[in-house]
Amino acid sequence: MSKTQLKRMMAEMTAEQISEMVLELYAARPEAKEYLDFFVSPDIDKRLDKARSAIRKELGRHSRGRNKSRSTKVRRYIKDISSLNPGSEAVAEIMTSAIEAICEVGSDQWIKAATQAGYGRLLHDTVVYIDAAGLLGDYLPRLERAVGGMGSSPVYVRDFRRVLSDELKDSLESL
Secondary structure: OOHHHHHHHHHHOOHHHHHHHHHHHHHHOHHHHHHHHHHHOOOHHHHHHHHHHHHHHHHOOEEOOEEOOOHHHHHHHHHHHHOOOOOHHHHHHHHHHHHHHHHHHHHHOEOOHHHHHHHHHHHHHHHHHHHHOOOHHHHHHHHHHHHHOOOOOOHHHHHHHHHHHHHHHHHHHHO
16 A cells, blocks of 8 residues: 555544554554654653663673674664654664774674674765764764774774775765
């Protein structure tokens, strides 16, 4: 069903039918419940803290001394925040926080090359987003500090730092 069809159908419904449908949706889908809960009481700080915690937990996944985090999961937590339509500052904040946490973990643990590339793309998307939102001046120093503050002694850290540094440089040049 398209959005247009839904609008037409809802135009034909009474207010009571619409409220019943919203309540059924609330009970049926966890995503709808989360969205409507946020709609009723928009506490973005609580949601950001929850998302930061989930990202850190994902970045903490490891096996046999190797990091097993998944960039797709980190992106999912960011998307969950952005789907609530909290405003560009909140989305920029969670994206920047994720990059900062990634840099912390990347300074201490080996991360697979494919995952490094995924985090590089996330850094690029973050720079593009904060530029489009007009927040580059606010968040770019944090990103530069996070990438620049990564360790440089073990080979795996140097490689990841180089990937992120190159991606940040390329992203800024493409703006």
